[in-house]
Amino acid sequence: MKMTSIQLKKILDSKLNEEQWRTSFNRDKDTYRVEWQDSHQGITITLPNVVAKYEQKGEKAIEELVFHIREALQVMNQTPTLQGKENAVFPVIRSTSFPTQTNAELALIYAEHTAETRIYYALDLGKTYQLIDQGMLEQEGWTEERVKEVASFNLRSLSTNSKHDQVAGNDFYFISTNDGYDASRVLNEAFLEEMRLNAKGELAVAVPHQDVLILVDVQNDTGYDILAQMTMKFFAEGRVPITSLSFIYEDKKLEPIFILAKNRPTPNKNTKKDE
Structure with missing residues (x-):
């Protein structure tokens, strides 16, 4: 029933x-x-x-x-403080429809990312975290630049271990540690560059919700279709959904796949991607 x-x-x-x-x-x-x-x-x-x-x-x-x-x-019910908690500040990915201020009308600290996603900054409190707002910065004497630098540094300390699956000749990698920052790992440029350089075809990524990062070494057109379906499914099921779109990672940039589809080169599964 x-x-x-x-x-x-x-x-x-x-x-x-x-x-x-x-x-x-x-x-x-x-x-x-x-x-x-x-x-x-x-x-x-x-x-x-x-x-x-x-x-x-x-x-x-x-x-x-x-x-x-x-x-x-x-x-x-707590009054969070940044003092002495520099190692507990991390970036989090949200959709561009996510509010830019708190219910108390305090501006949240954020940075633009893609047309679909935005970067916010959070203070880790153990089992949960709180997004950092302008009031917290003023109270602590921090600047936005400091928050962003500290968060970027801490992000690089997070594990990038992934689960690997091969589907229809394409290699899929999933990061899902449920630490609250799985999607945030898309901001680890060194990690994405390493994945791209080791890809046989194109590197595609998706952040359908907060608790997963999907990376795909796309070696045939079927890979794009599978990724699109998978991303939509994860997006619908996620506790904190972000975007149902997936992206191509190229030249240190993320571009939505649907924009590039018409001009997309066909990956050669037998030739390693040029560096």
């Missing part, structure tokens, strides 16, 4: 029953909100989206949701 929003609300009520929190259900919008009693800071969940994930993943979908709600609420 398919779960209803009312049934899901009752489950969440029982799992988020804390004296310091208040829960509410908006029947018209089909949303569920959890917030702190004193500050009214909280999270609003669109229930039909959770129901859809429940149909795919079962109880695990609800367990993940409750975990992330609890973690996010705890972060909201």
Whole structure:
């Protein structure tokens, strides 16, 4: 039997029953909100989206949701500090539709990336992280340049170990450590350059959601089709979706594949790519 929003609300009520929190259900919008009693800071969940994930993943979908709600609420009740935490600052990838300011209307620190993606900066808090805003910088006396330099340095310390699969003559590599920064590894230029130089064909990449980076040594046209289908599937299933488009990595730049499709050279699977 398919779960209803009312049934899901009752489950969440029982799992988020804390004296310091208040829960509410908006029947018209089909949303569920959890917030702190004193500050009214909280999270609003669109229930039909959770129901859809429940149909795919079962109880695990609800367990993940409750975990992330609890973690996010705890972060909201803290006053984070950058002082002495330089090694806990990392870049995170988001879509260009992601807000550029907090609910309190403080500007988030970000940098442009591609037409589809944007780079934000986060302070790692262990099981979760908080995006860095202008207020935090002013409080700590940091500059945007310092945040970006520190984040770039820390990114290079993250493992780039990947799982390898060969599909229809194309080599697929997946990085999915679930550390919150899997998609961020697309910003590791040295890593992408190494992958490109070792590719037999073209190097394509995708960041469908926060918790995966897909790299493909594309050696025939089927590889592009498989990557497109795979990226769309991952995008639909991701907890923090980014983009359903995939990119070609060339000359240290990322270009959406659909733009290059008409002029794309046919990779020669027997010849190593020119450096």
